Amino acid sequence: MNAEPPVTILAPFDGWCTGLDEVPDPVFSGRMLGDGVAIDPVSGILLAPCAGEVVTLPASAHAVTIRTPGGAEVLVHIGIDTVQLGGRGFAAQVKLGQVVEAGQELIRFELDTVARGAKTLLTPVVVAASDGLTIRHRRAAGIIKAGDVLFEIVQARDVVHASQVTQTSDVAHSSEVTHASASASSQRTVTVQLRHGLHARPAALLAQAAKALAAEVSILAHGRTANARSVTAVMALGVRHGEEVTFTARGPDAAHAIQQLDAALETALHMESAAGHATTGDRASAVSSAVAAPSVAAAAMAGENSGGAVDGVLRGIPAVAGFAVGRATRIERREIVVEEHGGGMAHEGAQLEQARANVRARLTRVGGAGGATRREIAAAHVEFLDDPVMNEAAQELIAAGKSAGYAWRAATRRQVQALEALGDSRLRERADDLLDVESHVLLALMGEARPMNLTIPDEAVIVADDLLPSELTALDRRRLVAICLGRGGATSHVAILAAAMDVPMLVGLGTGIHAVADGAMVIVDADAGALHVAPDIPALDAARAAVATRLTNRSAERAAALADCRSLDGTRIEIFANLGSTADAVAAVENGAEGCGLLRTEFLFIDRETAPDEREQRDAYQAISTALGARPLVLRLMDVGGDKPLKYLPLPHEENPALGLRGVRTALARPDLLRTQLRAALRVEPFGVVQLLIPMVTDVAEVITVRTLIEEINAELGNGPRIKLGAMIETPAAALNASALLREVDFLSIGSNDLTQYTLAMDRGHAALAGRTDALHPAVLKLIALTANAGIEAGKTIAVCGGVAADRIAVPILLGLGVRELSVVPAAIPAIKRQIRAVRIADCRALASRCLELGSAAEVRSLAAQTSITSGDAP
Numbered sequence: 001m002n003a004e005p006p007v008t009i010l011a012p013f014d015g016w017c018t019g020l021d022e023v024p025d026p027v028f029s030g031r032m033l034g035d036g037v038a039i040d041p042v043s044g045i046l047l048a049p050c051a052g053e054v055v056t057l058p059a060s061a062h063a064v065t066i067r068t069p070g071g072a073e074v075l076v077h078i079g080i081d082t083v084q085l086g087g088r089g090f091a092a093q094v095k096l097g098q099v100v101e102a103g104q105e106l107i108r109f110e111l112d113t114v115a116r117g118a119k120t121l122l123t124p125v126v127v128a129a130s131d132g133l134t135i136r137h138r139r140a141a142g143i144i145k146a147g148d149v150l151f152e153i154v155q156a157r158d159v160v161h162a163s164q165v166t167q168t169s170d171v172a173h174s175s176e177v178t179h180a181s182a183s184a185s186s187q188r189t190v191t192v193q194l195r196h197g198l199h200a201r202p203a204a205l206l207a208q209a210a211k212a213l214a215a216e217v218s219i220l221a222h223g224r225t226a227n228a229r230s231v232t233a234v235m236a237l238g239v240r241h242g243e244e245v246t247f248t249a250r251g252p253d254a255a256h257a258i259q260q261l262d263a264a265l266e267t268a269l270h271m272e273s274a275a276g277h278a279t280t281g282d283r284a285s286a287v288s289s290a291v292a293a294p295s296v297a298a299a300a301m302a303g304e305n306s307g308g309a310v311d312g313v314l315r316g317i318p319a320v321a322g323f324a325v326g327r328a329t330r331i332e333r334r335e336i337v338v339e340e341h342g343g344g345m346a347h348e349g350a351q352l353e354q355a356r357a358n359v360r361a362r363l364t365r366v367g368g369a370g371g372a373t374r375r376e377i378a379a380a381h382v383e384f385l386d387d388p389v390m391n392e393a394a395q396e397l398i399a400a401g402k403s404a405g406y407a408w409r410a411a412t413r414r415q416v417q418a419l420e421a422l423g424d425s426r427l428r429e430r431a432d433d434l435l436d437v438e439s440h441v442l443l444a445l446m447g448e449a450r451p452m453n454l455t456i457p458d459e460a461v462i463v464a465d466d467l468l469p470s471e472l473t474a475l476d477r478r479r480l481v482a483i484c485l486g487r488g489g490a491t492s493h494v495a496i497l498a499a500a501m502d503v504p505m506l507v508g509l510g511t512g513i514h515a516v517a518d519g520a521m522v523i524v525d526a527d528a529g530a531l532h533v534a535p536d537i538p539a540l541d542a543a544r545a546a547v548a549t550r551l552t553n554r555s556a557e558r559a560a561a562l563a564d565c566r567s568l569d570g571t572r573i574e575i576f577a578n579l580g581s582t583a584d585a586v587a588a589v590e591n592g593a594e595g596c597g598l599l600r601t602e603f604l605f606i607d608r609e610t611a612p613d614e615r616e617q618r619d620a621y622q623a624i625s626t627a628l629g630a631r632p633l634v635l636r637l638m639d640v641g642g643d644k645p646l647k648y649l650p651l652p653h654e655e656n657p658a659l660g661l662r663g664v665r666t667a668l669a670r671p672d673l674l675r676t677q678l679r680a681a682l683r684v685e686p687f688g689v690v691q692l693l694i695p696m697v698t699d700v701a702e703v704i705t706v707r708t709l710i711e712e713i714n715a716e717l718g719n720g721p722r723i724k725l726g727a728m729i730e731t732p733a734a735a736l737n738a739s740a741l742l743r744e745v746d747f748l749s750i751g752s753n754d755l756t757q758y759t760l761a762m763d764r765g766h767a768a769l770a771g772r773t774d775a776l777h778p779a780v781l782k783l784i785a786l787t788a789n790a791g792i793e794a795g796k797t798i799a800v801c802g803g804v805a806a807d808r809i810a811v812p813i814l815l816g817l818g819v820r821e822l823s824v825v826p827a828a829i830p831a832i833k834r835q836i837r838a839v840r841i842a843d844c845r846a847l848a849s850r851c852l853e854l855g856s857a858a859e860v861r862s863l864a865a866q867t868s869i870t871s872g873d874a875p
């Protein structure tokens with residue numbers, strides 16, 4: 001950076017700016033990686049802090065370094081200990097070597113996922129290669145917006161560093177080094193034992209050790225040499241666990257230098273194992289607020305996903321649990337090339353129309369030939385095909401002279417980007433569906449069609465970067481034993497389909513998936529999130545035996561899940577499912593749900609531009625009810641506002657949306673919408689199977705107003721007897737006033753997610769507080785106890801439908817407090833039933849009353865974890 005003007009470094013995201021001293025990692029707080037600042041982010045999009053080249057970007061995408069044209073290297077490390085997430089929750093938006101503009105998107109990350117798995121989200125922004133450079137005009141602590149200036153990098157005057165002097169003597173091959181210098185030289189080859197290879201922290205330790213030495217030290221790996229003093233150069237070697245590196249030192253203290261580098265690696269190893277313990281013992285990874293949590297925690301604990309297999313194992317996220325042995329079968333997707341320029345508006349418009357008609361007919365055929373899940377997904381694809389926004393955009397492009405294919409692709413990609421920008425993983429996964437429809441249309445334009453059947457070998461384990469729903473449905477189920485994807489999401493449509501087809505599936509296996517050879521025998525442990533890529537014969541034999549045993553046990557397990565649930569002493573506990581779609585309802589029944597304890601109706605219509613009318617709502621509710629058979633369906637009335645905005649219902653801006661118009665307050669402010677929903681719900685047949693649940697209740701008056709409206713509509717519809725009505729206990733006010741509410745309703749359902757948020761005054765979506773927003777806080781437990789006691793006195797049901805109901809540690813405590821009904825995500829049901837069957841209510845009561853006396857959620861968890869009843873294996 002010779003006579004370069006100052007380089008301005010910009011905030012990569014919104015958040016809170018603070019000093020590096022605040023970062024709980026000596027590598028950063030001790031400035032080992034360089035000087036800079038730290039930011040606690042509040043958004044999940046990392047923007048380039050300056051223009052330059054991306055010089056480090058690990059496969060796990062948790063950090064990135066930009067080299068400015070002047071040679072300064074700026075490292076942004078998202079959170080601390082995030083390498084252990086193995087890429088889970090991160091998605092790089094650029095490639096290594098790419099030249100980027102300041103402010104360009106570099107990495108997207110899911111704040112929630114990362115916060116749960118990280119020690120902290122505090123993100124250091126430091127000048128990693130800082131020889132001859134210093135920083136000035138450092139931003140003071142406080143709120144910061146993306147793009148605000150963080151600091152400036154300038155040349156430090158009168159500073160001459162050893163590395164500047166000796167850089168030219170750096171050589172490419174270690175063998176040349178030994179005799180290249182008149183002074184002593186020394187060399188040692190070591191195997192890197194670090195789980196995540198030479199990532200930021202070990203690279204910093206090596207660089208720090210190297211800087212203290214007089215000797216010139218280089219590190220050779222993969223045929224490339226890096227100056228050991230440069231953190232980014234070491235990181236850029238991309239050394240992974242188990243790989244060899246050669247240290248070479250030249251100079252008077254060469255032998256000592258090698259010892260120092262060895263010692264630095266040793267320190268890194270100790271730090272890693274200490275961090276590993278801290279993370280695996282961290283409550284955040286143990287809390288399960290939904291079924292995904294145990295698998296996600298397992299993946300986090302499993303650690304690695306930095307690209308390659310470690311000890312022959314690639315780690316991923318279980319999307320569909322199961323175990324399989326089979327032959328890796330690669331599915332490569334053909335890139336469809338489209339001409340940009342079209343043959344005139346009329347011609348291209350007609351072509352697109354025809355192609356869409358062909359695809360529509362085909363989707364209808366495919367949907368009709370499959371089960372409920374396949375039918376629903378095909379119907380969703382027809383929706384995309386006919387989406388007015390996309391069709392309008394495509395028509396505009398055609399009018400501008402583009403070809404039909406070009407126009408359709410551009411319109412689709414625009415929508416994909418819009419979905420991805422919402423930062424909601426559920427919506428982001430819908431992007432795959434759009435891409436699926438895109439390829440159908442492009443093929444149709446070429447006069448082709450996606451083959452309905454793809455030939456695969458027996459025992460096929462599909463290995464691909466990602467898979468589209470139509471690609472999955474084209475596979476022969478009889479030959480398919482598992483699916484392993486490098487990318488993908490656990491709630492994508494393809495995962496839902498795989499679950500419906502009962503095919504074990506792993507997602508997020510990373511780029512290491514590319515190295516799995518076509519035809520290789522592999523073992524898929526989708527329970528543990530592991531793909532064994534090079535099993536030996538004994539391992540394969542053992543795995544085959546395990547598959548056979550599972551098959552034998554399976555029918556017994558299913559039968560057990562379908563049976564009623566009683567604790568060891570015979571107390572009946574009802575287990576319901578939380579649903580957001582018809583596919584969920586199918587899964588719920590298969591998993592032994594006794595009905596639906598919470599239908600989040602707003603989820604049915606979340607990605608729409610217009611409000612669903614009465615008929616559409618009624619059809620959706622009826623479909624779910626039909627999928628549930630005669631089982632009860634607790635339908636929650638619109639819970640809009642706060643953390644659940646709806647596109648078609650713009651609400652006025654509020655300073656504190658969580659404390660403003662949400663839940664029943666929104667419903668009462670928009671009686672037109674509430675009336676439509678009530679009419680739709682009350683028309684589901686047979687009448688009475690649907691029970692209604694009012695969200696976010698504070699006052700008895702709210703319940704009475706809704707009930708009056710229900711009675712009015714029932715009279716209009718000529719419905720018979722009263723329908724069951726419940727209120728959610730999500731505010732401390734509702735819990736404290738449960739007895740009064742019970743005089744007006746038939747049941748109460750505790751929404752522990754919101755009840756915790758409002759009791760602890762901690763935003764449920766606040767990343768930095770994620771580890772403390774815990775429903776097992778004794779204050780929340782006291783409110784649950786109060787509600788349960790009111791229920792017992794009134795002889796009415798008290799259910800828990802918040803995330804805590806699926807938390808293994810919490811279940812005995814809830815039963816001990818008097819809760820007799822739980823509603824959880826479908827996949828959690830068998831395990832919860834198994835756990836409850838092994839506990840005695842008297843033991844649960846004893847545990848619960850001790851928990852009520854404690855001072856924090858951590859103490860509750862620790863006490864509960866020490867008792868055998870939380871394991872479900874009690875005698």
Ligand code: PEP
Nearest residue numbers: 751752753754801802803
């Ligand atoms: C809750 O608050 O616990 C609940 C079940 O409702 P939601 O998570 O949909 O707000």
Ligand code: MG
Nearest residue numbers: 730751753754
């Ligand atoms: Mg809620």
